[in-house]
Amino acid sequence: MTEVFMDGRFVGETKNAESLVEKLRELRRSNKIPDQVNFSYLTHQDTMFINTNGGRARRPLIIVENGTPKLTSKHMEDIEKGVKKWSDLIREGVIEYLDAEEEENAYVALRPADITKEHTHLELDPTVILGISTSLIPFPEFNRGDRVNFGSKMVGQSIGLFLLNFLRRVDTKSNIMVYPQAPIVKTHMHDIINTEDHPGGQNLIIGIMSYKGFNMEDGVIINKASIERGLFWSYLFRTYETEEKRYMGGQEDVIGIPEPGVRGYGGEDVYKHLSEDGIADPETEVTSEQIIIGKTSPLRFLGSLDQFITGLENVRETSIKLRHGENGIVDRVFLTESNDGNKLIKLVIRDLKRPELGDKVASRHGQKGVIGLIVPQEDMPFTKDGIIPDLLFNPLGIPSRMTMGKLLEIIAAKMASLEGKSIISPPFHSIPESELREKLKSFGFSDDGRENLYVGETGTKFQERIFIGSVFYQKLDHLVSNKIHARSRGPTTLLTKQPTEGKAKRGGLRLGEMEKDALIAHGSSLLLKERLDSDRAKLFVCKTCGLFSVEDRAKNKVYCAVCGDSKATPVEISYAFKLLLDELKSMLIYPKIVVKEE
Amino acid sequence: MSQKSQKEYETILPEEMIREIDRVSKLKKFDEKKREKLTKEVQKVYLNSAFEPGEAVGIIAAQSISEPATQMTMRTYHFAGSAGMQITLGLPRLIEVFDARKEPTTPTMTIYLKKEFNDQKNSEKIAKKIKEKRLKGFVESVSLDLTNKVVKIKLKPEYEKKFEKITEILKLKFKKYKMMRRHSVIDVSVEDDIEIKELQRIKKKVLESIISGIPKITNTVVFNEGKDWVIRTLGSNFEKLVKIEEIDFYRSYTNNIHEVAETLGIEAARSVLLSELNSILEQQGLEVDKRHLTLIVDIMTFEGAIEAVGRYGVAGSKASILTRAGFEETVKHLVRASVRNEADNFNGLFENIMVNQQIPVGTGMFDLIVRMEDE
Numbered sequence: 006m007t008e009v010f011m012d013g014r015f016v017g018e019t020k021n022a023e024s025l026v027e028k029l030r031e032l033r034r035s036n037k038i039p040d041q042v043n044f045s046y047l048t049h050q051d052t053m054f055i056n057t058n059g060g061r062a063r064r065p066l067i068i069v070e071n072g073t074p075k076l077t078s079k080h081m082e083d084i085e086k087g088v089k090k091w092s093d094l095i096r097e098g099v100i101e102y103l104d105a106e107e108e109e110n111a112y113v114a115l116r117p118a119d120i121t122k123e124h125t126h127l128e129l130d131p132t133v134i135l136g137i138s139t140s141l142i143p144f145p146e147f148n149r150g151d152r153v154n155f156g157s158k159m160v161g162q163s164i165g166l167f168l169l170n171f172l173r174r175v176d177t178k179s180n181i182m183v184y185p186q187a188p189i190v191k192t193h194m195h196d197i198i199n200t201e202d203h204p205g206g207q208n209l210i211i212g213i214m215s216y217k218g219f220n221m222e223d224g225v226i227i228n229k230a231s232i233e234r235g236l237f238w239s240y241l242f243r244t245y246e247t248e249e250k251r252y253m254g255g256q257e258d259v260i261g262i263p264e265p266g267v268r269g270y271g272g273e274d275v276y277k278h279l280s281e282d283g284i285a286d287p288e289t290e291v292t293s294e295q296i297i298i299g300k301t302s303p304l305r306f307l308g309s310l311d312q313f314i315t316g317l318e319n320v321r322e323t324s325i326k327l328r329h330g331e332n333g334i335v336d337r338v339f340l341t342e343s344n345d346g347n348k349l350i351k352l353v354i355r356d357l358k359r360p361e362l363g364d365k366v367a368s369r370h371g372q373k374g375v376i377g378l379i380v381p382q383e384d385m386p387f388t389k390d391g392i393i394p395d396l397l398f399n400p401l402g403i404p405s406r407m408t409m410g411k412l413l414e415i416i417a418a419k420m421a422s423l424e425g426k427s428i429i430s431p432p433f434h435s436i437p438e439s440e441l442r443e444k445l446k447s448f449g450f451s452d453d454g455r456e457n458l459y460v461g462e463t464g465t466k467f468q469e470r471i472f473i474g475s476v477f478y479q480k481l482d483h484l485v486s487n488k489i490h491a492r493s494r495g496p497t498t499l500l501t502k503q504p505t506e507g508k509a510k511r512g513g514l515r516l517g518e519m520e521k522d523a524l525i526a527h528g529s530s531l532l533l534k535e536r537l538d539s540d541r542a543k544l545f546v547c548k549t550c551g552l553f554s555v556e557d558r559a560k561n562k563v564y565c566a567v568c569g570d571s572k573a574t575p576v577e578i579s580y581a582f583k584l585l586l587d588e589l590k591s592m593l594i595y596p597k598i599v600v601k602e603e
Numbered sequence: 604m605s606q607k608s609q610k611e612y613e614t615i616l617p618e619e620m621i622r623e624i625d626r627v628s629k630l631k632k633f634d635e636k637k638r639e640k641l642t643k644e645v646q647k648v649y650l651n652s653a654f655e656p657g658e659a660v661g662i663i664a665a666q667s668i669s670e671p672a673t674q675m676t677m678r679t680y681h682f683a684g685s686a687g688m689q690i691t692l693g694l695p696r697l698i699e700v701f702d703a704r705k706e707p708t709t710p711t712m713t714i715y716l717k718k719e720f721n722d723q724k725n726s727e728k729i730a731k732k733i734k735e736k737r738l739k740g741f742v743e744s745v746s747l748d749l750t751n752k753v754v755k756i757k758l759k760p761e762y763e764k765k766f767e768k769i770t771e772i773l774k775l776k777f778k779k780y781k782m783m784r785r786h787s788v789i790d791v792s793v794e795d796d797i798e799i800k801e802l803q804r805i806k807k808k809v810l811e812s813i814i815s816g817i818p819k820i821t822n823t824v825v826f827n828e829g830k831d832w833v834i835r836t837l838g839s840n841f842e843k844l845v846k847i848e849e850i851d852f853y854r855s856y857t858n859n860i861h862e863v864a865e866t867l868g869i870e871a872a873r874s875v876l877l878s879e880l881n882s883i884l885e886q887q888g889l890e891v892d893k894r895h896l897t898l899i900v901d902i903m904t905f906e907g908a909i910e911a912v913g914r915y916g917v918a919g920s921k922a923s924i925l926t927r928a929g930f931e932e933t934v935k936h937l938v939r940a941s942v943r944n945e946a947d948n949f950n951g952l953f954e955n956i957m958v959n960q961q962i963p964v965g966t967g968m969f970d971l972i973v974r975m976e977d978e
Contacts, residue, residue, distance in 0.1 A: 522665070525952060528964055581957075
């Protein structure tokens with residue numbers, strides 16, 4: 006007997022589940038049962054499931070019976086004519102939706118040609134195996150699988166025009182490209198997601214050649230004039246936010262220029278960008294760590310009498326500064342109210358990011374690269390028509406990665422730009438290479454996409470013909486200007502006295518375990534000591550008990566708090582070690598230091 | 604060459620090298636003068652290639668092995684189908700060797716045969732002989748007589764000739780049980796009254812008993828290797844193997860280092876350890892200088908028994924409390940040191956890094972001592 010569950014609840018038993026499921030499906034296909042109900046019989050656990058509840062992910066498939074799909078050319082014609090609709094196909098039992106459980110019983114063919122007697126369903130189209138990002142890659146079936154994977158990952162990192170109302174939004178951080186373009190070579194998905202309104206890159210002229218070695222190891226060379234024309238420009242919008250909070254006891258924050266005398270007052274110069282209301286005006290240029298919103302707050306942890314002290318001593322400065330290492334222009338200021346009725350300020354900083362050395366760019370085929378050189382237009386190679394590439398890509402990036410899709414896109418885009426209209430080439434239904442070549446030839450170009458190029462500096466012809474065409478490139482959200490960071494001196498953490506970590510905290514770069522090993526291996530013990538003494542501390546060790554003595558600098562005296570002795574030796578050790586010994590003491594382990602007399 | 608200078612060289616150069624110099628000078632017909640020049644040259648090279656005092660040999664050895672080991676994680680080679688057996692290779696095996704596991708995941712032996720048995724017929728015969736055979740391989744069916752508490756084992760008819768022998772072996776092995784044979788059926792019973800659970804246990808025990816061959820050797824493969832016929836086994840039992848007469852004991856090999864240490868001693872284990880490491884790295888196409896490996900192997904066998912590199916071995920037997928606490932099992936080491944009133948003398952590397960003092964390595968190893976009396 007097979008147990009039957011409906012929406013996860015036991016409803017009964019059946020002797021022949023297989024034929025029951027079969028019969029129920031038949032009824033569903035002939036519209037006697039709603040089409041949203043799914044039936045499945047899982048043989049390995051000998052249970053039958055009927056699912057009618059909401060929230061199941063279901064997908065449409067063409068029903069196959071006896072090796073022939075139920076969808077015929079007659080259906081297609083009717084749909085084209087407008088006689089029939091999608092819902093008609095479902096009603097007629099041509100197409101049905103399966104959920105994950107019923108899918109276990111289905112044997113789905115990817116293409117009509119693959120269908121055998123055993124198949125129960127057929128995919129609507131092979132492209133359904135691809136997700137949204139992957140569907141945005143043209144000619145993916147010509148690329149190696151991993152490259153398609155990388156490519157769709159990077160599509161998500163591209164800087165473009167993700168929304169049209171970005172000027173009204175206050176996202177914490179958003180990138181907007183200045184002159185985005187829809188790709189010349191599109192797939193079916195571009196029209197579905199409306200790329201015309203939300204493009205994610207630009208169409209570049211690309212030359213596949215080396216140039217003085219500056220595009221080796223995934224470097225790319227960019228034409229300086231192209232940048233001056235607006236190539237890969239983008240804006241970084243960052244929102245700073247603050248609230249005029251009210252506290253218990255009637256105290257509240259004050260947004261405004263802090264008065265001299267306030268605790269933590271930064272000096273007149275720091276507040277120069279603030280207008281009378283304490284907020285920087287739009288279109289003010291501000292640089293790293295300058296104050297853009299002036300604010301003062303009441304002191305925290307007030308004693309019982311302190312709250313009666315009024316005046317400046319009772320107020321501390323809590324202004325909003327620009328993040329460390331960031332510059333920009335105040336783009337717009339929003340003044341509203343928070344849920345609690347407090348004054349809320351959102352201030353958006355805009356920073357123009359022109360492409361520079363080290364910025365990351367990528368085509369849609371998993372071919373990422375870093376800008377390695379920006380060359381003046383007059384030094385770039387050119388064709389007889391005067392076409393100068395925007396970007397030079399190293400040919401060594403092709404053989405090992407085998408991204409033939411990129412080469413096809415270059416030819417396709419070249420052909421399309423000569424034709425004057427963009428082309429649609431969906432995955433698995435790509436425009437054949439022969440057609441691309443033929444059309445390119447008809448425009449008077451070599452069908453292999455290669456052309457004679459001339460050396461920019463001298464005007465002499467290159468010995469080899471260079472593969473040149475157009476390709477869609479993306480600027481990825483990994484800009485050097487957001488990442489560059491260095492420190493000589495700076496803040497330390499309170500507990501360990503070691504340097505802070507991370508760019509936002511002006512942190513240092515860790516000399517890690519393996520780097521330490523490298524210094525030992527070199528035998529450079531004094532260099533190692535110097536590198537690791539960021540938290541060195543001069544302490545006094547009691548000669549009698551071996552614990553740390555107290556150093557009273559005011560009285561210029563050293564004494565042991567444990568045994569009262571005043572004989573102590575100064576030692577220089579890392580503060581972290583002192584902390585370790587303190588923790589040992591707290592666990593009742595007595596770490597006695599015996600100092601060798603020198 | 605004067606008698607004195609020769610002695611001087613001999614103290615520096617190893618015997619082997621002096622013998623080599625002798626051989627070359629004889630071959631090239633060198634006179635005394637030329638020979639001396641060669642010896643001096645060899646000595647120079649020899650001294651140059653030695654480590655300098657204060658060199659951090661341990662860390663350099665660790666780095667020289669870990670760097671290629673990271674490469675190994677990225678490309679683990681599989682030899683699918685070759686020689687018919689799957690043997691753990693690459694990084695998993697390397698870790699296994701350094702951990703000094705009691706039993707490798709795939710213990711194997713490579714057996715060479717004595718001259719008079721070194722042919723296909725004999726090697727196949729020996730391979731068959733040493734492979735362990737359990738009773739369950741001879742059994743057609745087993746049934747339990749629950750009323751009389753008897754396990755009835757029916758043997759396969761094709762082993763008819765061996766029925767008598769199998770029963771004899773079983774009688775020898777299980778003196779506690781009564782064995783009765785009627786043609787192909789062996790009845791196993793116990794005199795005492797027992798529970799059915801116990802009967803099940805007896806059934807399992809008897810079926811799993813080894814009838815012939817060397818225990819633990821689950822599979823054997825014979826293959827030709829130039830002049831030799833070699834038996835490769837899955838499972839290792841070096842102690843029992845050594846007692847087989849036909850085997851060339853001097854060339855046979857096992858990858859179970861502990862077995863070698865037990866049967867042949869620590870020096871043999873050291874050399875097996877070294878050759879195991881060498882072959883693991885070689886198979887992966889990695890080149891590690893032999894001196895790094897010898898250093899590690901020496902340390903692993905230094906105590907007279909094989910020590911793992913990890914927390915219960917080399918790293919766990921370090922002198923400094925702080926170094927051990929800093930590695931693994933911090934609390935254990937600190938508490939133990941505190942209870943026993945131990946002292947850390949700050950002679951090692953890591954404890955000195957902890958307190959940020961000069962480490963006794965390289966430039967930090969030497970002190971300047973002023974000799975007062977020589978003015």
